[in-house]
Amino acid sequence: MAAGKEIRNKIQSVKNTQKITKAMEMVAASKMRKAQDRMRASRPYTNKIHEIVGHMAYAHTEYKHPFLNARVKKRVGYIVVSSDKGLCGGLNVNLFKLAVSDMKKNMDQNVGIDLALCGRKAVSFFKRIGGNVLANVNHLGDEPKLEELIGVLKVMIDAYNTDQIDRLYIVQNSFVNTMTQKPEIIQLLPVARGEDMSLNYHWDYIYEPDSKGLIDATLQRYLESLLYQAVVENISCEMAARMVAMKSATDNATEVINRLQLAYNKERQASITQELSEIVAGAAAV
Amino acid sequence: MASNPTLQVDIVSAEKLLYSGVAEMVVAPAVNGQIGILPRHAQLITHLLPGEVRVTVPDEEQPISIYVSGGILEVQPNHVTVLSDTAVRAKDLDEAAALEARKKAEEAISNKHSDIDLAQAQSMLAESIAQLNMIRKRKSK
Numbered sequence: 001m002a003a004g005k006e007i008r009n010k011i012q013s014v015k016n017t018q019k020i021t022k023a024m025e026m027v028a029a030s031k032m033r034k035a036q037d038r039m040r041a042s043r044p045y046t047n048k049i050h051e052i053v054g055h056m057a058y059a060h061t062e063y064k065h066p067f068l069n070a071r072v073k074k075r076v077g078y079i080v081v082s083s084d085k086g087l088c089g090g091l092n093v094n095l096f097k098l099a100v101s102d103m104k105k106n107m108d109q110n111v112g113i114d115l116a117l118c119g120r121k122a123v124s125f126f127k128r129i130g131g132n133v134l135a136n137v138n139h140l141g142d143e144p145k146l147e148e149l150i151g152v153l154k155v156m157i158d159a160y161n162t163d164q165i166d167r168l169y170i171v172q173n174s175f176v177n178t179m180t181q182k183p184e185i186i187q188l189l190p191v192a193r194g195e196d197m198s199l200n201y202h203w204d205y206i207y208e209p210d211s212k213g214l215i216d217a218t219l220q221r222y223l224e225s226l227l228y229q230a231v232v233e234n235i236s237c238e239m240a241a242r243m244v245a246m247k248s249a250t251d252n253a254t255e256v257i258n259r260l261q262l263a264y265n266k267e268r269q270a271s272i273t274q275e276l277s278e279i280v281a282g283a284a285a286v
Numbered sequence: 287m288a289s290n291p292t293l294q295v296d297i298v299s300a301e302k303l304l305y306s307g308v309a310e311m312v313v314a315p316a317v318n319g320q321i322g323i324l325p326r327h328a329q330l331i332t333h334l335l336p337g338e339v340r341v342t343v344p345d346e347e348q349p350i351s352i353y354v355s356g357g358i359l360e361v362q363p364n365h366v367t368v369l370s371d372t373a374v375r376a377k378d379l380d381e382a383a384a385l386e387a388r389k390k391a392e393e394a395i396s397n398k399h400s401d402i403d404l405a406q407a408q409s410m411l412a413e414s415i416a417q418l419n420m421i422r423k424r425k426s427k
Binding site: 041042044045048049051052055056059199203204205206207208209213214217218221225 | 296298299300301302303316317318321328329330331332333358360362367369
């Protein structure tokens, strides 16, 4: 019964793995709910400020903020928002694939690239394939704080202000639903015009109290809230992706156990039959 | 009434969407004084002080009253957006908490050695006073 014991051991080990994946699935499910609440809470603010800044890009403002002026594209910056941990299906891989294909397009036009990275997966990925990393931040945990992200953002804003980069993009996962997460590239700087074409005429705001302070504050807020939203959304995506990945791993484990169990039973039956026939043959010989 | 022009109003805080709908008029505490916005107002953008945003809704007698802790207000001809750090519906304001906050802020201002710095304490004081004013006004109605 040597083979039988081997199969039994194997079944046990798959069962142990299954316990782990099952636990991870449940943890991810409960974290996902919290992450989703957080994401939904800040979404309206982010959408609205994005809208306002989109309007601002149409306005012929008396104070020309560099964020509103498009320069010739010589060098671009990307902020890549990934997760810290793996075991979440193809989430990070799909994101990096999109980022790399976009970067390649830029490199073909002789446009240089600078990177800022959020999350350990992005850090290790770009360490492997190379790239000029200006800043990174990891270990944001499940409840990221805006203060932790400001450093990365500041590095990129400074790079933009000193003409080192002429565009700033953010590469992020956007949460569609539990089953689907879509990697996206959004242009942060210079501010892209909103979709409302009716604003395409010569107008300017009335400012209270002054244009510089207001535009500065609004644009700063805009960048902060978009980056924060990207990070919060990424956590929701990560948890959802992990939950789905662990669910399928648990299901696969069940299937493997069933197959092994069948093999074990067959083996057991065969050895019993063999023993019986040996006994019968022995008895007949006497 | 129904033929009156209206504007779309969205009031959001960092935590949630507080109000989204049509209105006949919006009154908000801008830095240079209260401003009232009617439909077809010229584009305007301003900082807000802590205080009350009143939204006059068609076919409703009482305007909707929302407390904001400051933020940004943007006006497009038929669209008003209020971006606030914190915003609370007037009826959800907590008088005890506001009184407590005012006491703390006043203490911090008079006591130089507290861990809260002066600017922060002053903004806390302004916020709590604005909240208390709103609560008082609501009660006296």
